[in-house]
Amino acid sequence: MTDAATSPNETYVIVGAGHAAGQLAASLRQEGFEGKIVLVGEEAQLPYQRPPLSKKYLSGEFGLERVYFKPPDFYDAAKVETRLATRVTRIDRDAKTLTLESGDTLGYNKLALTTGSRVRKLPILGADLAGTHYLRTVDDVDGMRSGFEPGKSLVIIGGGYIGLEVAAVATSHGLKVTVLEMESRVLKRVTSPELSGFFEEVHCTRGVEIKCKTAIAAFESGSDGKLAFAVTADGEKIPADIALLGVGILPNTELAAEAGLEAQNGVRVDEFCRTADPDIFAAGDCTDHPSALYDRRIRLESVHNALEQAKTAAAAMCGNLKAYDQVPWFWSDQYDLKLQIAGLSTGYDTVVQRGDPATNKFALFYLKDSVLIAVDAVNAAPEYMMGRRLIGDRAIIAPERLSDTSISMKEMV
Amino acid sequence: MAKITYIEHSGKIHEIEVENGLSVMEGAVNNLVPGLDADCGGACACATCHCYVEPEWRAKTGEIGDMEETMLDFAEARQEGSRLSCQIKVSDELDGLVVKLPEAQF
Missing domain, CATH: 3.30.390.30 (FAD/NAD-linked reductase, C-terminal dimerisation domain)
Known part of the structure; x- marks a missing residue:
């Protein structure tokens, strides 16, 4: 720990309120930072864990209180000021201020970007009908749960982890599930044909219908104005009471890019989670970072990466350089x-x-x-x-x- | 509800009332007991909530599942009484439980 670590008169601001943000706040205190910490989040919730959303939170086994990253008391105990339901619209790097949607400004001595990622939206007809859903936030799942009843038909667009995890929960809950996958097999972006084949069979055995090489063309409503059909590019109409679009996520890089920081496939950082601006750091899903292990730059969508980069960024903000070089790991629960x-x-x-x-x-x-x-x-x-x-x-x-x-x-x- | 005593590797003691149905891991994390990382949030996927159950409590904390057994087998510093705290469900039966925390999580 250096003298800079205590910095009692400084303000460190964390933009974002996911796993990385919560961990970064905790780690700054563990590193000995005694100044002010402000955590600014766009969602109304305190940092929570996203992995259970498509699993135990969707199935109803866990309520919101069981998915919080830290208990609500933590933020008072650690003297972390939280500003929720607050969007940051601009970073002024010269003045070292953030502009909030309200027009207010917030000054920082050091800034951590943990802006995460957002769902990729499909620009197709009917994607905004009542009954169609994306899955990224607590609000998304709360919205989806109302239609999640035995006997209903669920059409899932995208055979990735989110799609398959929801298929498992839904089937176990008595829904009739169809998965539409554009590629020749599920999980194609992330794994081998061998594992894809295994999971396709697992789902088929449980009654999920998986249609590969099948693109969605549109969603159509019934006479009540709500979703009634998913229409494929081949013109097949599949009955649908609810639909989930799970076609990947995109890193939230706009704030950084608009402030002139390099951000193509993520906010570019070094192995210490530093951007090119000495007072701006970044961690989690939103970063494009070097991997010594694989000898290339990567962007990861994972809890482990969010937690470990947050620890690295917090240390670097306190003048303590510890390179981030870990074996990435992930998990998925299905049935x-x-x-x-x-x-x-x-x-x-x-x-x-x-x-x-x-x-x-x-x-x-x-x-x-x-x-x-x-x-x-x-x-x-x-x-x-x-x-x-x-x-x-x-x-x-x-x-x-x-x-x-x-x-x-x-x-x- | 059960009173659980968590003992950090340094010897620091935390006595906490934990609600039935939660896991021993959640009791610690919710009350800011350091020493349990619990990266995966209780999915038995990471082995970062390793703890040691005191001898007199081993029978009451239940059987070790297959997945937990093999995860523990590869955790650092496994001992008699090693458990993944996310896999121990709290009930009245566990009132008085004492668990020790390891020096570091894998």
């Missing part, structure tokens, strides 16, 4: 299956299967030039936990060893 993912499989040349998918317990390891770069593990924690460690070590392991279940994961070193 009784827990998919745990470590690393990024992009660019793999070899896939190695360990265990039998028919048992719902197996893993797929991805190698590039013989080096282990990623693992997808279904109900297979040892493969995931050990895989994560080995990926960080850039381990070279022979495919025939990886696939041999008589060799335990602990012996893979």
Whole structure:
């Protein structure tokens, strides 16, 4: 910790109120910052966890109080001023002020951008009909739940993680679910044909209809003005009481870009979460950051990245440089299956299967030039936990060893 | 409702009343007990809510599930009594429970 860390007369402002924002506020205090912290969020809620939204919050198992990132008391206890339902419209880097939607300004000594991402909207006819939904926020799910009743028809546009997680919850809840996927298979952007095939079969067995290579053309209303049909590009009309559009997210980079900071695929930061402006930092979904492990710049949509970059950014804001270099990890819950993912499989040349998918317990390891770069593990924690460690070590392991279940994961070193 | 005593690695003690139905992890996080990261929020996906249950409470905190067992197997500093605190559900039965927290979460 440096002297700068205490800075009792300074104000650090955090723009955004997701996982990264909440963690950044907590980490600034852990780093010893004693000045003022202001957290400005566009949504009306305190920072909350998004992963449960498409899982236990949607199913009703968790209420809002169980998805908060920190309990509401935390912000008083840590002396973090929260300004919710407040949108920042501009950063003036020379004056070091933020302009709020109300027209008020807010000064900062240091600024952290944790603006996250927003859903990609589909510009198609009828996408705004009552009954069509996106899923990113608590409000989105609250809006969707009212139509979430057994016997109703749900059409999901997009066979990504959000679409498939909602398909699982909805089917288990007695809805009739159809998934429309434009690509040749579900999860194409994030994983291998082997894992896509497994999940397609899992969903089909439970009664979900998955239509690949099928684009949505429009939504049509019934006589009551509400959603009644999803119409595909081939002209097929699929009955729909509710529809979910889950076609990805886009980083919120406009504030940074308009302030002259580099922001193409995310706000550009270095390994310490610093932008080119020495007083502006960024963390979480919205950043384009270097990965030493993969030797390229990446943008990640994950809780782990949000938490760890927030810790790195908070440290850097307090003059304590700790490079962010971690193995990315993700998870997805569908039915009784827990998919745990470590690393990024992009660019793999070899896939190695360990265990039998028919048992719902197996893993797929991805190698590039013989080096282990990623693992997808279904109900297979040892493969995931050990895989994560080995990926960080850039381990070279022979495919025939990886696939041999008589060799335990602990012996893979 | 159960009174749970969380003991940080440093020895600092936190006595907290936790509502039934929540997890032992949530009881700690909601009351700002440091030492449990709980990155995944209780999905048994990350092993960052590792704790040690005192011997006299091990029977009452229930069976370790398959997924938890294997996650623990790869956690740092596993000992007798190791559990993932997100997988222990609080009930009246656990009134008086004592758990210790490890030095660091994996």
